[in-house]
Amino acid sequence: MTLDILYQDEDLVAVNKPSGLLVHRTDLAKHEQDAVVQRLNEQLGQWVYPVHRLDRATSGVLVMALNEQSARALAEQFMQRTTEKRYLAIVRGHTPSDGVIDYPLAKLNEEKGRSRFKIEGTEKDAISRYKTLEHFTLALPVSRYDSMRLSLVQVQPEQGRTHQIRRHFKHIFHPLLGDTRYGCRHHNKAMREYWSPELRLMLHAERLAFDHPRTDQRIELTAQLPIDMDNLLQQLRTENKRD
Template identity: 65%
Template sequence: MSLEILFQDEHLIAVNKPAGLLVHRTELAKEEEDAVVQRLRDQTGQWVFPVHRLDRGTSGVLVMAFSPDIARQLAAQFAESQTRKTYHCLVRGFCDKSGVIDYPLAKLNEKKGRSRFKIVGTEKAAETSFLSLAQYQLPVPVSRYDNTRLSWLEVTPKQGRTHQIRRHFKHQLHPLVGDSRYGCRHINKVIKDIWSEDYRLMLHASKLEFTHPATKEVKMLNAGFDKKITTVLDRLSAYRYEAIC
């Protein structure tokens, strides 16, 4: 299937990555034929070079380059926190109206075995700002609670540490819905049981702002939500809680 192209010129291409699709094959997924890199190669007839990555379960804006040099220049902007990334996510519980999670994170490396990642190296600074857009209370028991409470957030990570958003909200005791690694199994089971056909990691890279390495123009790219997210949000609207204080 063709990927939705958000921007393309002779140097770069940006797509709205679907949830469930790898950016590129890894040591843990050597046998998989389908990935963004392979699809874009077939779709454009050109080799593409990854600049950054989104987790397999995450959808949204993903940029790739048509040359190694452009890829290196743009990757440096990500590494030096010169880009601005905006995500949306659904988390357990009622979050504050706004806040900043300032919690250092150690690097994670992929490895074979029972655990897909291991912690390596020392902790590095990691900041994630968030704004609560809506709160929901479903009349569905979860664990020891009578109701299921959820928050829909706009999130801006300053850095791009591996799983930064997912790890930060786990640390805040507001894990993301649909997160099999850092999430709450009770919440995940509730959502999967009532909306099984639309169950996914509820994390979407909505917007990306960066400086084009060749033209020096500031580019702002937006990616719309997929059908699963819009369907879940439509259903949740009936359970919207009172305005956030």
Template identity: 65%
Template sequence: MTLEILYQDEHLVAVNKPSGLLVHRTHLAKEEEDAVVQQLRDQTGQWVFPVHRLDRGTSGVLVMAFTPEAARQLAEQFSDGSTQKTYHCLTRGFCEDNGTIDYPLAKLNEQKGRSRFKIEGTEREAVTHFQCLQQFELPVPVSRYDKMRLSWVEVCPKQGRKHQIRRHFKHLLNPLVGDTCYGCRHINKVARTLWPDEVRLMLHASQLRFHHPITEELLSIDAKLSEDIQNLLTYLAPFRTT
């Protein structure tokens, strides 16, 4: 697999990470090529240093550094919340037109050998802004409901807590479609029956804005939607209600 490079200079490289690819090798990765770090190292011929994370199922903008110093300085921007992140996701039900989710989240720690996470520590501030762009209603039964309702949402998390968007929309009772950890099993089952080749964790990191750690130039990096998401949105278009 060749990763799509969105930006590259002597200090940084940004790619459009595909869904299903880990950022770096963990016990979840069976082969070396299952991780972005190793693939990008082979593709660029340089060692790369992770700066932030995207969940395995999430696609979109992922930035890495070629030097420890660039990685450290850019990581500070993610830590202090000065980066601007825009995501798009497909959720269950009709979301409000817009709003802010201000809901503290406790730290999650990965449990070795398991796919679930353990909640540890005290809750920390977590704020997510969102705008509902489109709503869809399909004549397809889901559990006790006679129709399937979905929302296409633009999301801007202020922090970068682990699974922040996924946990926040679960809190709203609008979990992400295809989310096997926080999602609705009924709608996931129906969605995978209708769209077996498209449905995964329906979350995409569309844009990342930050200051270059060396030149201080303001960078805005965009990643186009993956083909599976584009195909699904095309299918849903005739069922749009707003």
């Protein structure tokens, strides 16, 4: 149950967060007792301070402070957007070689029993830049098509809006594989039958860069792909070689 520590000193600690683990306990998941904060409290024997978050299903680099002063300094960097974040995602379809998604994001009405819709007047600027790393084509029927197309993309969001990458790629009709909220149910169903019923959101925080809160030295951290996402990519590459 211990977390993979990528970096640690007297001011901060960074881990490779596994998919499926909350960053901290929330009112939206009151029944969940397990979270990164609680694990690190026990693992390090001291309190940790979250300064940013990753979605529960997202894996990758997550940094936390070990004192209040560092927490304030790191949180300010995220607010001022002086950090650099890079993600890897597997998405539906064959994406262009690169692109910029400039699409303001509004809050969504989350009232139980009602379909989600935008709350007018809450829009905020949101820009995501991406580069396509690989295209895949599987001889796997999905919906009305006789094959499935997927892409591996590298994404750099300029902001950190809630579900920014997931909502942006839905907006350009290339939703993330395994996304049960904004994704394509046909692709998700077909891939669960083909690959694994445990298919999860294919989004990984690969790299995070920021200034050290005490020394101002630029810190660059990378997190290795989790086994499930790496295995899926290897399988997709193998299938494409056969073609």
